[in-house]
Amino acid sequence: MFEGFEGGRLPAAFMSAGTSSFTEFLSSVSPEMLPGHKLPPGGGTEHLTPDATTIVALTFPGGVLVAGDRRATQGNVIANRDMEKVFRTDEFSAVAIAGSAGIGIELARLYQVELEHYEKMEGRSLSLEGKANKLSQMVRGNLGMAMQGFVVVPLLVGYDENTELGRVFSYDAVGGRYEEHRYHSIGSGSVFAKGSIKKLYREDLDQTGATKVALESLYDAADDDSATGGPDLHRQIFPLVDVITEDGHRRLSTEEVARLATEVVEGRAVNPDGPTVSLD
Amino acid sequence: MPFYVAPEQQMKDKADYARKGIARGRSAVVLQYEGGILMVADNMSRTLHKISELYDRIGFAAVGRYPEFENLRLMGVRFADVRGYQYDRRDVSGRQLANIYAQTLGTVFSESLKPWEVEIVVAEVGDTSDEDEIYRITFDGSIVDEQGFVAVGGSSEHVSNVLKDRFAAEASLSAALNAATHALARENGEERELEASNLEVAILERARQHRKFRRIHGRRLTRLIEEGKANGRTASGGEASEGEASGTATADEADE
Numbered sequence: 116m117f118e119g120f121e122g123g124r125l126p127a128a129f130m131s132a133g134t135s136s137f138t139e140f141l142s143s144v145s146p147e148m149l150p151g152h153k154l155p156p157g158g159g160t161e162h163l164t165p166d167a168t169t170i171v172a173l174t175f176p177g178g179v180l181v182a183g184d185r186r187a188t189q190g191n192v193i194a195n196r197d198m199e200k201v202f203r204t205d206e207f208s209a210v211a212i213a214g215s216a217g218i219g220i221e222l223a224r225l226y227q228v229e230l231e232h233y234e235k236m237e238g239r240s241l242s243l244e245g246k247a248n249k250l251s252q253m254v255r256g257n258l259g260m261a262m263q264g265f266v267v268v269p270l271l272v273g274y275d276e277n278t279e280l281g282r283v284f285s286y287d288a289v290g291g292r293y294e295e296h297r298y299h300s301i302g303s304g305s306v307f308a309k310g311s312i313k314k315l316y317r318e319d320l321d322q323t324g325a326t327k328v329a330l331e332s333l334y335d336a337a338d339d340d341s342a343t344g345g346p347d348l349h350r351q352i353f354p355l356v357d358v359i360t361e362d363g364h365r366r367l368s369t370e371e372v373a374r375l376a377t378e379v380v381e382g383r384a385v386n387p388d389g390p391t392v393s394l395d
Numbered sequence: 396m397p398f399y400v401a402p403e404q405q406m407k408d409k410a411d412y413a414r415k416g417i418a419r420g421r422s423a424v425v426l427q428y429e430g431g432i433l434m435v436a437d438n439m440s441r442t443l444h445k446i447s448e449l450y451d452r453i454g455f456a457a458v459g460r461y462p463e464f465e466n467l468r469l470m471g472v473r474f475a476d477v478r479g480y481q482y483d484r485r486d487v488s489g490r491q492l493a494n495i496y497a498q499t500l501g502t503v504f505s506e507s508l509k510p511w512e513v514e515i516v517v518a519e520v521g522d523t524s525d526e527d528e529i530y531r532i533t534f535d536g537s538i539v540d541e542q543g544f545v546a547v548g549g550s551s552e553h554v555s556n557v558l559k560d561r562f563a564a565e566a567s568l569s570a571a572l573n574a575a576t577h578a579l580a581r582e583n584g585e586e587r588e589l590e591a592s593n594l595e596v597a598i599l600e601r602a603r604q605h606r607k608f609r610r611i612h613g614r615r616l617t618r619l620i621e622e623g624k625a626n627g628r629t630a631s632g633g634e635a636s637e638g639e640a641s642g643t644a645t646a647d648e649a650d651e
Contacts, residue, residue, distance in 0.1 A: 130466050130470050130499075141477065141480075203605075224480070228476055232473075232476045235447070235449075238442070
């Protein structure tokens with residue numbers, strides 16, 4: 116497992132006072148395990164992994180939710196219908212990814228270990244800003260891969276226990292971190308999703324209302340973007356919705372999402388463009 | 396001319412040294428209860444923990460010199476996180492960690508001049524109580540697979556004798572905590588009153604999602620202690636409680 120794992124003793128690095136960062140630690144003992152450790156030569160490699168598409172996030176009083184469609188595409192082919200691109204990262208945060216799926220999933224997994232590792236080493240969790248900055252560094256670490264076409268951008272949502280608010284952070288491919296207010300969307304269908312949320316969002320939405328807005332917006336994204344998948348009633352595949360409040364992280368059950376998503380689809384049968392907003 | 400010291404004598408001296416060091420500190424106990432595994436340590440500090448989380452299902456309890464077992468804890472967390480990241484979260488087991496600890500302590504004991512004055516417990520909560528694992532690793536790297544409960548520390552034998560009478564794997568959390576504090580309070584043959592502020596308590600909760608480890612402190616701890624004391628009294632009316640407790644234990648076993 117480790118080069119120095121002989122005679123039953125772990126390498127000295129395991130015992131040193133050292134760092135509380137998992138990534139930093141791993142890069143000192145087993146750098147080959149980190150994503151993007153060895154860059155393949157040349158470009159034009161984007162076709163190697165499918166693209167994960169639309170993510171939406173919105174805040175509501177006392178919390179925040181993030182939802183993602185389930186489709187992954189490779190060119191004009193649907194590579195996966197029930198992909199998961201929303202990840203619980205700890206009790207009060209979740210990350211969703213858009214872009215190169217293979218890289219993104221690994222990034223989310225590493226980030227999750229990173230947060231938990233810090234918490235266990237230090238005996239307390241990182242602040243939400245700390246979590247957001249850490250993710251920024253990790254995205255920047257992927258820059259080499261991004262320049263070869265493996266672009267991945269995460270969206271971080273979390274409940275800030277200090278201010279008791281749900282917060283949303285978006286990133287660009289070089290690790291730039293931007294705090295978003297009220298709502299945000301990333302991925303290929305984000306233009307349509309964001310337009311949809313813009314018209315439906317209200318400050319006083321409750322959790323169910325916010326979920327409904329998220330599902331409507333994903334439907335709108337799927338409606339106009341071929342790379343985004345809508346709710347699949349026949350196969351029972353629905354968007355993933357993660358809600359974070361002061362009670363912690365909760366992923367809505369398939370039944371809960373199915374009920375709301377079916378309402379959305381049925382509403383569209385009557386009015387294909389979805390709910391409209393009155394002008395007064 | 397260098398002195399010759401027989402290896403037996405060398406080992407014995409080291410072992411005596413380590414035992415003396417460990418005996419200076421207070422004990423800790425780890426035991427099963429109906430909802431998982433309970434870990435209790437006699438610890439005044441709220442920040443220098445004797446009990447901590449290693450991984451999803453795995454907890455760590457230690458007694459002895461803080462910097463030494465803290466080193467072991469960090470090592471365990473690193474090992475578990477690397478393993479879990481490399482393979483899958485389910486592939487990290489208490490047995491692996493216990494082995495790593497045993498090997499590390501064994502090497503330190505035989506190779507370095509000063510042995511580490513620590514004694515540790517690695518506990519893993521399973522899907523059912525039959526799958527729970529509790530390992531005790533001593534300063535010389537011996538490893539013992541314990542059944543149901545274990546006490547570590549200077550007078551661990553005494554503590555575990557007291558605990559044996561009150562231990563029931565199917566006890567409620569408050570009853571298990573009561574048994575644990577009762578045993579800890581009687582270490583070194585003395586009889587003390589342990590309060591919430593003296594105790595560090597954590598559980599590995601079987602029914603919990605994701606990470607099973609949870610600390611219990613503040614009001615919840617005080618409430619559990621009082622609940623345990625009250626039940627201990629009502630069940631039996633004072634000193635006869637031990638007979639009563641073992642009576643319920645047999646009933647529980649019969650149920651299974």
